[in-house]
Amino acid sequence: MLDTDWSDCWRGAFRIELRAEAIGLAGRGWPVLPGTYPAVGESVTDQTGADPDWQTPVPVHQNWQDEVGAHPHRVAAWWTEAPYSLLVATGTVVDAVEVDDQLGRRAAGLLRALGQPAPIVAMPNGRWLFLTTASATGCPAELRDRESVRYHGEGSWIPLPPTPFEHGVVHWRVKPEVWGWRLPDAAVVHDVLFRALAGARTQLAVAEPSAA
Structure with a gap:
């Protein structure tokens, strides 16, 4: 369960923040969706998503999937009902590559060195999300086949801040407004992630002693 106070008062304030973020994203054309959220006291999942x-x-x-691209007015109505988690469907406007903390830090450092705009989300479970434009070709096999990498394209979704998550809240590592809400080309970010992955393997090989 979420390690925080999910009281009615706190839930109400959080719903307002989630609603504001959802409306803002929907107004920019991002395909916002309401997600389930932690409940207190209910014995079964209720109809609002708790x-x-x-x-x-x-x-x-x-x-x-039929709700993708809902008008901001409809999005606003959703978050009037309950403190839904803030999800964004991938595969149309935005895609994302989910990686572990080590790869995430290496890739973020490379992106900074390149001066490349890239919104980055961090989740309390130690996973990072690198947001990109929607890719027509998907994720290259050298990334997709890695156990620590998960690609979010058509048919998937990602949580965005300030969505509650197990043991914490999803937050931005790099906010999209820092880069004027420009999403980087998917191929550029895929290349940076692959370079970061290759660098991690090289570092590990150097650190390991040679077999006798």
Whole structure:
């Protein structure tokens, strides 16, 4: 469960913050979706999306793909009902590559060195999300086949701040407004991640002693 106070007062204030962020993203054309959120006291998942067994958010609506691209007015109405988690569908406007903390830090350092705009999300479970434009070709195999890498494209979604998460809250490492809300080309970020991955392997090989 979420390690924080999920009282009615706190929940109400959090709903307002989530609603404001959702409306802002929807106004910029991002495909916002309401997600499940942690419940207190309910014995079963209720119809608003509160879930007592909640660990990570999933879309509230079973037909969530039909809701992609909802008007900001509809988005505002969703978050009037409940403190839904803030999800964004991937595969149309935005894609994301999810990596572990070590690879995330190396890739973020390379992006800074290149001066490349790239919104980055960090989750309390130690995973990072690198946001890109939607890719027509998906994620290259050299990244996709890595156990520590997960690609979010068509048919998937990602949580965005300030969504509650197991043991904490999702937050920005690099906010999109820092780069004028420009999403980087997917191929550029994929290349940087691959270089960061190759660098990590080289570093590990150098650190390991040679076999006798």
